[in-house]
Amino acid sequence: MSTQAAAALVDWGTSNLRVWLVDAAAGVLGERQSPEGMGTLTPDRFAGVLETHLAALGGAPDLPVVVAGMAGARAGWIEAPYAETPTCLTDLHIQAVSAPGIDRDVRILPGVCQRGAGAEDVMRGEETQLLGAVASGLSDALFCLPGTHSKWVSLQEGRISRFTTAMTGELFQLISRQSILHLSIGEGRASAGHPAFGQAVEEALDPDFSLTTRLFSIRARGLLAGADEASAASRLSGLLLGAEIAAMRPRLGEGQCVQLIGSGALTELYAAALTLAGVETVSLDGGELVRRGLFSAARVLFPHRFAEILP
Amino acid sequence: MSTQAAAALVDWGTSNLRVWLVDAAAGVLGERQSPEGMGTLTPDRFAGVLETHLAALGGAPDLPVVVAGMAGARAGWIEAPYAETPTCLTDLHIQAVSAPGIDRDVRILPGVCQRGAGAEDVMRGEETQLLGAVASGLSDALFCLPGTHSKWVSLQEGRISRFTTAMTGELFQLISRQSILHLSIGEGRASAGHPAFGQAVEEALDPDFSLTTRLFSIRARGLLAGADEASAASRLSGLLLGAEIAAMRPRLGEGQCVQLIGSGALTELYAAALTLAGVETVSLDGGELVRRGLFSAARVLFPHRFAEILP
Numbered sequence: 001m002s003t004q005a006a007a008a009l010v011d012w013g014t015s016n017l018r019v020w021l022v023d024a025a026a027g028v029l030g031e032r033q034s035p036e037g038m039g040t041l042t043p044d045r046f047a048g049v050l051e052t053h054l055a056a057l058g059g060a061p062d063l064p065v066v067v068a069g070m071a072g073a074r075a076g077w078i079e080a081p082y083a084e085t086p087t088c089l090t091d092l093h094i095q096a097v098s099a100p101g102i103d104r105d106v107r108i109l110p111g112v113c114q115r116g117a118g119a120e121d122v123m124r125g126e127e128t129q130l131l132g133a134v135a136s137g138l139s140d141a142l143f144c145l146p147g148t149h150s151k152w153v154s155l156q157e158g159r160i161s162r163f164t165t166a167m168t169g170e171l172f173q174l175i176s177r178q179s180i181l182h183l184s185i186g187e188g189r190a191s192a193g194h195p196a197f198g199q200a201v202e203e204a205l206d207p208d209f210s211l212t213t214r215l216f217s218i219r220a221r222g223l224l225a226g227a228d229e230a231s232a233a234s235r236l237s238g239l240l241l242g243a244e245i246a247a248m249r250p251r252l253g254e255g256q257c258v259q260l261i262g263s264g265a266l267t268e269l270y271a272a273a274l275t276l277a278g279v280e281t282v283s284l285d286g287g288e289l290v291r292r293g294l295f296s297a298a299r300v301l302f303p304h305r306f307a308e309i310l311p
Numbered sequence: 312m313s314t315q316a317a318a319a320l321v322d323w324g325t326s327n328l329r330v331w332l333v334d335a336a337a338g339v340l341g342e343r344q345s346p347e348g349m350g351t352l353t354p355d356r357f358a359g360v361l362e363t364h365l366a367a368l369g370g371a372p373d374l375p376v377v378v379a380g381m382a383g384a385r386a387g388w389i390e391a392p393y394a395e396t397p398t399c400l401t402d403l404h405i406q407a408v409s410a411p412g413i414d415r416d417v418r419i420l421p422g423v424c425q426r427g428a429g430a431e432d433v434m435r436g437e438e439t440q441l442l443g444a445v446a447s448g449l450s451d452a453l454f455c456l457p458g459t460h461s462k463w464v465s466l467q468e469g470r471i472s473r474f475t476t477a478m479t480g481e482l483f484q485l486i487s488r489q490s491i492l493h494l495s496i497g498e499g500r501a502s503a504g505h506p507a508f509g510q511a512v513e514e515a516l517d518p519d520f521s522l523t524t525r526l527f528s529i530r531a532r533g534l535l536a537g538a539d540e541a542s543a544a545s546r547l548s549g550l551l552l553g554a555e556i557a558a559m560r561p562r563l564g565e566g567q568c569v570q571l572i573g574s575g576a577l578t579e580l581y582a583a584a585l586t587l588a589g590v591e592t593v594s595l596d597g598g599e600l601v602r603r604g605l606f607s608a609a610r611v612l613f614p615h616r617f618a619e620i621l622p
Contacts (some may be wrong), residue, residue, distance in 0.1 A: 052542035112533075117510075155435050168523050175485070179485060210554065212477045212478060220424070224431055246521065247521030247524040
């Protein structure tokens with residue numbers, strides 16, 4: 001019986017869609033990935049796109065679905081209002097919202113918000129990865145999720161106590177491609193192994209460092225010292241990541257380890273910068289975590305689908 | 312005799328061209344402004360464009376010309392290599408370079424550079440405004456020149472001892488128009504009078520403030536509290552200007568007054584933010600200063616043109 005699908009799990013972000021069919025024991029029966037993110041579709045297509053992927057995976061008409069990500073944003077399929085910090089991750093499903101316009105039980109998980117003057121923040125999708133971390137036994141930890149908008153999240157006893165978004169990834173793209181610094185950076189790529197990266201991280205960790213007044217040194221160095229494009233790109237990356245880590249220092253206690261969720265070049269840069277800052281890191285697979293988080297929610301949202309594995 | 316032109320003074324930047332005809336007593340005989348900045352012209356047109364404006368002003372074929380700005384950049388008319396800090400402003404003319412391809416005595420003033428790891432910086436054009444300040448008796452002062460790339464310059468006994476470029480203006484344009492924050496800022500305009508501006512400046516002056524981790528609060532505030540576009544734009548401006556002023560605090564001694572060179576909306580925002588930071592400001596006209604600086608250089612570059620006013 002364990003090869004029968006218990007639920008479909010969907011991670012639906014702005015740029016990508018990922019669907020898993022799982023059995024009641026969390027075994028993966030099938031998986032689809034697609035660039036049909038929420039941001040690429042008009043709302044009238046959400047139901048059809050989802051049904052197409054479920055059909056391709058052989059999902060039955062009564063198969064229930066749990067969805068995380070931008071599907072629950074105001075401009076998504078239907079708004080799933082934010083859960084507020086402190087947020088108990090295993091209670092996220094309580095605020096799930098049923099998707100309209102589809103002849104199937106589809107529940108969309110909420111995002112998480114933080115209020116308080118100057119600390120206002122929101123997330124959609126990352127909370128489900130963190131639920132997956134909790135389901136894996138990581139209930140007390142500091143997480144860093146590198147991305148266009150990186151998140152730093154403190155978990156205490158399975159609750160999000162506090163989180164912070166850093167626009168580092170987006171700033172790197174804008175500044176390297178469109179500011180005057182693109183004259184120095186060109187097609188250069190940032191590399192954690194480049195000496196300019198490490199030097200810039202160190203500079204940015206200095207208490208007197210200021211990002212806005214140091215960025216232009218990249219252009220000046222190009223003009224005065226003929227620094228090449230890879231050096232300029234690595235310096236920009238190092239200054240931005242160093243500034244982000246410096247801002248998180250108050251949350252990095254003695255011997256604190258950071259759980260780094262992600263993969264690829266950006267996550268490597270974060271790992272290198274954190275190491276330079278004397279911070280130990282552990283790498284976690286974000287896709288694996290979101291699937292575990294969705295599975296954890298599905299089990300409590302659709303208990304009848306999981307009852308069969310009981311003896 | 313004082314109504315006879317002694318020299319032409321030219322401020323030639325990336326986006327604009329400004330030409331004055333002056334007599335030997337610094338009286339302005341005529342003036343032209345044009346959007347024919349260096350960045351809008353191919354090099355083969357520099358001489359022709361200058362001659363056209365001189366002709367329109369009735370400048371004689373033997374009228375000498377002194378030029379400041381991007382004309383002396385590597386990609387300009389001809390490179391006038393940077394003078395290095397500490398830079399005696401009244402000696403700038405020593406490094407002036409003669410423009411090629413024109414049948415007239417045209418001298419291009421150098422920019423200024425600063426070397427030293429992490430502090431590398433360059434300016435072209437601002438140094439001539441500062442020479443104008445020195446010619447006006449301001450030889451020891453801290454100057455702020457708001458712009459796309461704002462400059463903070465320390466003058467000591469008529470020398471540029473140190474300067475810093477802040478990319479604040481360019482960051483505001485990029486972030487407000489092209490980052491995710493444009494969803495909250497839209498067509499909103501920053502206003503020094505908006506409460507969100509002052510609040511953001513205060514936040515950014517806090518020693519624990521970090522720009523990269525606070526920017527996203529503008530988006531979150533829009534989503535959570537329905538902040539309007541003018542509020543979002545004013546908050547972004549306040550955070551950026553506050554961060555810039557915070558970085559300059561070590562140079563702002565007790566009772567230090569800042570000479571603010573510029574005009575218009577951006578300069579008003581700087582004046583308001585500096586006032587919030589408890590710093591006194593004096594406003595100076597940048598166009599007037601560059602003309603005085605150019606005149607000061609012309610008098611030493613072309614002494615025969617100014618001899619006639621001696622008794």
